[in-house]
Amino acid sequence: MAMKATVTVFLFLSLFGLNNSLYRKHYYVNENKQWSDAQQYCRTNHDDLSTVSNEELQPLSDNAQATGDYFLFGLRREANDQRWRWTGGEEATDVMWDQGEPYRYDGKEKCVAVKKSASKVHDKFCTSTYPFxxxxxxxxxxxxxxxxxxxxxxxCRQNYIDLAGLSSDVIMKEAEDKSTPALTEDVWIGLRFIAGHWFWVNGEGLGYKVWSADGELQCPAMDQRCGVYNVKKKVWKTADCEKRLNFLCVKTAG
Incomplete structure (x- = not known):
């Protein structure tokens, strides 16, 4: 069975000419597969092989669960096409190739992998097997x-996926954009205080924080143990869980 680990790296997909209200989450699969088999696995269990910007290469390479010298992602070229394309069909115009790459080996190396030690891209035979x-x-x-x-x-859990977890600058920016039509100044997010600590209900870590001037209350009153996003000030605040507010859900794109 494939072993996978989530890497929380969120960037706007506008980097690739896609809708800039979307963000993505990467899952490392620690099983060696050929590029086509890796893509089939990703399309069965997730959305697709990862589209990866240059800014993401380093954090994906630094993932502690990533083993081996290389990992695959969703970039390749077809037999009669010299252009490198992402799995969605978009042409990749800014690829961080390593020195001497793409080597191509008489044009036969049509898939790519990231060399972990350099966080740069190498072209590879599509039959070569790597994690992805x-x-x-x-x-x-x-x-x-x-x-x-x-x-x-x-x-949110019945109709979409979950209450929103605002765990990065990118998702905070999307919250700013998407909360504009809200009818309440505060909107619920998936932030909750239970058993002595604040946490995101979707399981994300709470390393990224944008609390209001009041700060992160370490022992909030019983009527201040849910989190809101303040549309006007663009910060998190504590609130009475029984208040009636609009809210932000997260859903799959498309």
Missing amino acids: YCMEVFELIVVQQENTWEEALEY
Whole structure:
């Protein structure tokens, strides 16, 4: 069975000429596969082999679960096409090739892999086997109905994926854009205080923080143990979980 580890690296897909309200999440699969088999695995279990910007190469290479010297991602060229393309069909015009790459070996090396030690791209035979990264693509949606935090959580999980976890600058920017139509100044997000700590209900870590001037309350009052995103000030605040507010859900793109 393939072993996979999530890497939280979110960047706007506008880097590739796609809708700039989308973001993606990468999953490292620690099993050696040929490029086509890796793509089939990703399309079955996620969305596709990962589209990776130059800015993402280093953090993906630094992933502690990534083993071996190389990993595959979603870039290749067809037999009669000299252009390198992502799995979605977009031409890759800015690839961080390593020195002497692409080597191509008489044009036969049509797939690519990242060399971990250099965080740069090498062309490879498509029959070569390496671990790989899959991706899933997401977006936020504001729900213009006034619910308690628990009701908002239930609604998001029944109709989309979850209450939004704003765990990066990119997702915070999307929250700013997507919350504009909100009818309440604060909107619920998936931030909750239980058993002595704040956490995201989707399981993401809380390393990234954008609290209001009041800061992260270490022992909030019983009526201040849910988190909101303040549309006007663009920060997180604590709130009474029984308040009725609009809320942000996360959903799959498309």
